Every structure is written in structure tokens, then in C-alpha cells.
Amino acid sequence: MKKLLSLFNLRSIEADVYQALFYGGQMGASQLAKSANISRTSVYDILERLIEIGLVSETMKSGVKMFNVQPPEKIKLLIKEKEREVSSAIKTLDNIKKEYLNQHKGMKPRLQVFEGRSALQQMMKDMLLYKDTTVEVYWPIKKMISLLTPSFFEKFHKERVERNINIRAIWPVKQTPSMKNYSFLKVEPRLKREVKLAPPNVDFSLGYAIYGNTVRFISSSKENFGFLVESQELAEMMSSQFKIIWNISKPVK
Incomplete structure (x- = not known):
């Protein structure tokens, strides 16, 4: 789990909230705050970021906001997107490398x-x-x-x-x-x-x-x-x- 979450550059407290939601199943912010042993205010800020990344989804149930982790298929798509970003970055780096070598010819x-x-x-x-x-x-x-x-x-x-x-x-x-x-x-x-x-x-x-x-x-x-x-x-x-x-x-x- 830690190796997977490290791909998304989560802080330790963000990873704790995600894991609490992963193992505890769908729950509201108050219950999640207790499960992760953090304040409700903090849990909302963390959930906002996890939703933005795409790791967590939000729904309404009887007028109450409920949160759940995204299914593995969704996480796999996020990882593939990161692979594409890395591939694009490598291509850019190859171009930069050529420029670097040209600029540094003849240097000490x-x-x-x-x-x-x-x-x-x-x-x-x-x-x-x-x-x-x-x-x-x-x-x-x-x-x-x-x-x-x-x-x-x-x-x-x-x-x-x-x-x-x-x-x-x-x-x-x-x-x-x-x-x-x-x-x-x-x-x-x-x-x-x-x-x-x-x-x-x-x-x-x-x-x-x-x-x-x-x-x-x-x-x-x-x-x-x-x-x-x-x-x-x-x-x-x-x-x-x-x-x-x-x-x-x-x-x-």
C-alpha cells in the first residue's frame, strides 16, 4: 500500500486518511476523523486533496457527505496517466540533453x-x-x-x-x-x-x-x-x- 501511495506524493497524514477509508469502507467526515485520529477540519482539507488527485470519491447519502476510495480500475488509470507524463518528461529531457551537450562542448x-x-x-x-x-x-x-x-x-x-x-x-x-x-x-x-x-x-x-x-x-x-x-x-x-x-x-x- 505504501509503495502505491508514494506514486502520488502523499504526506504521511494523507496516506493515513486514505488507508483508514480503504479499510473502513464508505464513511462520513466525522467518522473518518475518529478512525484516522485527526480533527474534522483537517480531514476535510485532506479529503479535498485526495478527491483532487482522484483517489477518493464523494457522494451524498440522506443529505450527508460520504466518502469512499476509488476502485482499483480507476487507480490503474491514474497510474497510466502518470506513466504518460513520465514518458513525455523523458522525451523532453532527451531534447534538453542534446542542447546541454552542444552548449558544453569544449568546456574544461x-x-x-x-x-x-x-x-x-x-x-x-x-x-x-x-x-x-x-x-x-x-x-x-x-x-x-x-x-x-x-x-x-x-x-x-x-x-x-x-x-x-x-x-x-x-x-x-x-x-x-x-x-x-x-x-x-x-x-x-x-x-x-x-x-x-x-x-x-x-x-x-x-x-x-x-x-x-x-x-x-x-x-x-x-x-x-x-x-x-x-x-x-x-x-x-x-x-x-x-x-x-x-x-x-x-x-x-
């Missing part, structure tokens, strides 16, 4: 620092703003799974595939994970992933991902930080370095 490199698991997960999610592209990652994979969690990677890679983002990854030999334990790391065409193992004498604990004009670095859980550098020159240099190691690495099959 930009640096952002991220600390802690949540911030690092968000830094990785930013990759999903792109689509129909290829990302090159130099990745101590076991350490990254430990740092960002398996559940995060499972959701991340599902969305990545949906956005047609291909991965070319280099892992250290000592960091090779069990594919049985982490099915989301399988090397299959449908998962849009190529993986190679670096030469045995090449080991690393700092990972990085290259795409667009950005390079994103992530440390191990020991240091628990990352940073993003937005620089076309750096991205091209790191990509060249990646390709050299890629060409002397062995494919994972």
Missing part, C-alpha cells in the same frame, strides 16, 4: 567525487542514462560485487540490456567469479557482454568504466570511494589503454 574537464555504497551505486546508475552504446570496463569484478552488492548488479544489468548498452569487460584472473553464483555475469549474446581475462601478471583493485566523454573510477570496499571525470581527451586516452590490454587478454567463454 569536470570532476565529481562519490563516497559510500549508495553514492557509488548512483554513479553506476548514471550509465543507464545512455542507450545504444558500448561501455569499456576495467573491472576487479569480485571486489565490485562485494562493494555494490549482487542485488544491485542484477537489476543494473537487466536495465542495461533493455537500453541496448553493450559491455566489453576486462577482469583480473584472480577476480574471476563463479557464473553459477552470479547468473547476471554470464557471457551470452542476449546479455550484450564480452569479457576477457587480463594476463596473469596484471592485477588491479581500482576499476573504471569508459563511455561517452566520461571515465568513472571506483575503488575497492577498503577505500569506498569513486570519482567521475568528464573529459573527451581523458576518455580517448583511457580507451586506447583499454584496447591495448584487451588485445592481449584471453576471452571468457
